Amino acid sequence: MAKASARLRLVGGRWRGRRLSVPDAPGLRPTPDRVRETLFNWLAPLIPGARCLDVFAGSGALGFEALSRGAREVVMLERAGPVARHLMASAQALGTDEAQIIHTDALRWLEGGGKPFDIVFLDPPFGQDLWSTAIARLNAGGWLKPGSRVYLELPARGILPVLPPTWDLVRDKTAGEVRYSLSVVAG
Structure with a gap:
């Protein structure tokens, strides 16, 4: 398992205030509390019962x-073995x-x-240009349905990738070093 170097705090819901360790891995930066x-x-009315994908x-x-x-369910994809094991340990710690x-x-x-998701979180390592490829594969693979929400996180000075014509950008903000946006898939 990856060595833990920091902690993140869950900011709302049933585990509000719970702290989870963050593995010490290159390029890993948890989304800030404020973001x-x-x-x-933004997602409050949609989260209860949602099927989510954390790419x-x-x-x-x-x-x-x-x-x-x-x-209801969150599928988390992680390439680094030690980080994936750390995520499994965090899920176990939360029960x-x-x-x-x-x-x-x-x-x-x-x-x-596969079966479409209600909400997709797309926050790749900032040092790699993965947004466009991930967006194209999400859009083409049947992972989204009308009304699905797609969250994008990138560097504050980053340029938002070109979105498919069926995605409507509904929110776009910057906080500190992070630019974040939310799109909805049109029907």
């Missing part, structure tokens, strides 16, 4: 926050079996197809 608070305020799970901040607030942690290359996993 998560705003994002989950580049990393610390698990987004996926565990969604579960804390009532998501949840609603988190499905898959040790896989997210882009390869998205090449397949």
Whole structure:
């Protein structure tokens, strides 16, 4: 398991205030509390009972926050074995079996197809240009349905990737070093 170097705090829901360790891994940066608070305020009416996909799970901040607030299921994809094991340990510490942690290359996993998700969190490592490929695979693979929400997180000075014509950008903000946006898939 990856060595823990920091802690993240869940900001709302049944695990509000619970702290989870964050593995010490290159490029891993949990979504800041303030950003998560705003994002989950945007998503509040949609989270209860939602099926969520955390494409580049990393610390698990987004996926565990969604579960804390009532998501029915969160599938977390993580490429690094030690980080995936850390996510499994965090799920066990929270006593949840609603988190499905898959040790896989997210882009390869998205090449397949499956049951659509209500909410997708897309927060890849900032140093890699993975947004466009992930967006294209999400859009083409049957992972989304009309009304699905897609959250994107990128560097504050980053340029939002080109979104498919069926995605409507409904929110776009910057906080500190992070730019974050929310799109809805049109019907």
